[in-house]
Amino acid sequence: xxxxxxxxxxxxxxxxxxxxxxxxxxxxxxxxxxxxxxxxxxxxxxxxxxxxxxxxxxxxxxxxxxxxxxxxxxxxxxxxxxxxxxxxxxxxxxxxxxxxxxxxxxxxxxxxxxxxxxxxxxxxxxxxxxxxxxxxxxxxxxxxxxxxxxxxxxxxxxxxxxxxxxxxxxxxxxxxxxxxxxxxxxxxxxxxxxxxxxxxxxxxxxxxxxxxxxxxxxxxxxxxxxxxxxxxxxxxxxxxxxxxxxxxxxxxxxxxxxxxxxxxxxxxxxxxxxxxxxxxxxxxxxxxxxxxxxxxxxxxxxxxxxxxxxxxx
Amino acid sequence: xxxxxxxxxxxxxxxxxxxxxxxxxxxxxxxxxxxxxxxxxxxxxxxxxxxxxxxxxxxxxxxxxxxxxxxxxxxxxxxxxxxxxxxxxxxxxxxxxxxxxxxxxxxxxxxxxxxxxxxxxxxxxxxxxxxxxxxxxxxxxxxxxxxxxxxxxxxxxxxxxxxxxxxxxxxxxxxxxxxxxx
Ligand SMILES: Nc1ncnc2c1ncn2[C@@H]1O[C@H](COP(=O)(O)OP(=O)(O)OP(=O)(O)O)[C@@H](O)[C@H]1O
Ligand SMILES: [Mg+2]
Numbered sequence: 001x002x003x004x005x006x007x008x009x010x011x012x013x014x015x016x017x018x019x020x021x022x023x024x025x026x027x028x029x030x031x032x033x034x035x036x037x038x039x040x041x042x043x044x045x046x047x048x049x050x051x052x053x054x055x056x057x058x059x060x061x062x063x064x065x066x067x068x069x070x071x072x073x074x075x076x077x078x079x080x081x082x083x084x085x086x087x088x089x090x091x092x093x094x095x096x097x098x099x100x101x102x103x104x105x106x107x108x109x110x111x112x113x114x115x116x117x118x119x120x121x122x123x124x125x126x127x128x129x130x131x132x133x134x135x136x137x138x139x140x141x142x143x144x145x146x147x148x149x150x151x152x153x154x155x156x157x158x159x160x161x162x163x164x165x166x167x168x169x170x171x172x173x174x175x176x177x178x179x180x181x182x183x184x185x186x187x188x189x190x191x192x193x194x195x196x197x198x199x200x201x202x203x204x205x206x207x208x209x210x211x212x213x214x215x216x217x218x219x220x221x222x223x224x225x226x227x228x229x230x231x232x233x234x235x236x237x238x239x240x241x242x243x244x245x246x247x248x249x250x251x252x253x254x255x256x257x258x259x260x261x262x263x264x265x266x267x268x269x270x271x272x273x274x275x276x277x278x279x280x281x282x283x284x285x286x287x288x289x290x291x292x293x294x295x296x297x298x299x300x301x302x303x304x305x306x307x308x309x310x311x312x313x
Numbered sequence: 314x315x316x317x318x319x320x321x322x323x324x325x326x327x328x329x330x331x332x333x334x335x336x337x338x339x340x341x342x343x344x345x346x347x348x349x350x351x352x353x354x355x356x357x358x359x360x361x362x363x364x365x366x367x368x369x370x371x372x373x374x375x376x377x378x379x380x381x382x383x384x385x386x387x388x389x390x391x392x393x394x395x396x397x398x399x400x401x402x403x404x405x406x407x408x409x410x411x412x413x414x415x416x417x418x419x420x421x422x423x424x425x426x427x428x429x430x431x432x433x434x435x436x437x438x439x440x441x442x443x444x445x446x447x448x449x450x451x452x453x454x455x456x457x458x459x460x461x462x463x464x465x466x467x468x469x470x471x472x473x474x475x476x477x478x479x480x481x482x483x484x485x486x487x488x489x490x491x492x493x494x495x
Contacts, residue, residue, distance in 0.1 A: 050401055074403035085398030089416050099402050148402075158401075 001026040001188040007056035016042045017213035029189040031203035039213030040192040048077045078149030078157040084141040086133040093129040099151035117147040139170040157189045222248040246275035254309035256299025264288040376429035383425025387418025427482035
């Protein structure tokens with residue numbers, strides 16, 4: 001859906017993005033992550049041509065972005081920025097209606113769409129449509145930002161640090177909301193963040209950049225934690241990456257011990273993660289737990305089972 | 314006055330776009346404002362002859378500075394994130410200016426118009442001395458005839474005009490600020 005081919009961006013002598021090639025599939029949620037100044041924002045802004053690459057090619061839906069009218073391109077790509085950037089003189093409804101208006105939709109169609117979007121992001125239109133942005137909390141503004149970006153139902157959504165200005169609790173909730181919205185709308189989404197936890201939580205795949213705008217690794221969160229491609233990646237993931245990976249690996253992928261004889265009294269649901277299993281195992285008096293699917297016992301999990309599942313694959 | 318508003322607005326917008334032009338525009342309009350009104354009217358009368366056109370041009374020149382300055386300031390104060398969002402959603406440069414930047418800068422721009430108006434009412438009074446048929450006329454005649462009632466009436470008229478124009482524009486400014494301050 002989005003492909004970057006040998007993309008370079010230089011500002012004078014400074015290289016902001018260095019020969020970046022990466023493919024993002026349709027319906028995928030990719031997270032661009034890396035330390036400050038590594039070129040995340042620049043990369044994102046090259047996709048909707050707020051920044052023009054120095055060299056290389058960017059395609060959206062197979063078409064070279066340079067061959068498309070810049071405004072037409074941007075109207076087909078939703079864009080969400082930190083602190084939302086809502087128009088302070090317009091109501092929530094008018095903000096959300098921005099792109100449909102630019103596209104000349106008729107009034108009734110816009111109204112219906114705005115209500116639908118506000119419902120989608122959990123802001124009942126009856127209560128929120130006529131409010132001005134300053135009468136909203138930070139989290140509500142960010143939801144409006146997302147609704148606005150989805151305005152004309154664009155296939156692609158770009159988000160630059162959408163949650164970084166929010167308190168940890170709100171941030172966690174909005175991350176969950178984004179995943180919920182994504183499961184309903186299935187857009188191709190690129191999220192920029194400097195927070196590796198956010199990247200691992202949100203991303204189908206994580207695109208990790210390092211200083212100088214070079215690609216460090218592209219992988220699923222579980223792969224990234226299991227096999228960091230370099231010391232830089234390992235360092236960026238932190239010292240507890242094996243522990244963190246447990247939350248990302250499903251328990252049903254572990255090779256369980258057979259449950260012959262008496263099954264342990266402690267039980268853990270097979271739909272959980274290795275982390276859920278570890279929690280129960282640590283609490284269990286004999287260090288074992290029965291893995292169950294409803295009433296059926298599938299096998300037994302203990303520390304060694306978890307260890308093997310966590311380090312292999 | 315209307316001419317000054319339009320010129321000032323356009324210059325202000327251009328100035329906000331190009332920093333070098335901004336310095337030049339502010340310098341020129343600033344210099345104009347420091348020329349005493351009597352002198353400016355005098356110079357313009359030499360060029361345009363005694364009468365209304367000279368005074369009108371003079372007033373327009375005076376009105377320029379507050380309008381240019383406030384238009385520029387107003388546009389400069391618009392949150393860059395909001396402009397970035399507008400561009401990122403596919404607004405053309407003209408749409409960004411007309412739908413986002415100018416509406417957001419409007420209270421400050423009207424503030425400039427207000428200052429300009431009050432100033433112009435005051436200075437216009439002097440215009441009578443160079444033969445314009447304007448606000449100063451009754452005052453001047455009163456002074457010449459040493460008629461205190463006429464002076465008083467003239468001054469009251471000018472004062473009332475200045476105050477009411479100011480109040481009107483101040484109310485407009487306040488009304489427009491609603492919702493625009495984040
Ligand atoms: N307009 C510009 N002119 C000159 N240099 C720029 C410009 N924009 C970005 N840069 C430089 O390019 C590099 C990458 O910037 P970018 O904003 O993409 O980083 P980032 O990864 O988004 O960082 P952060 O996490 O701090 O937002 C930085 O070194 C920055 O100083
Ligand atoms: Mg950035």
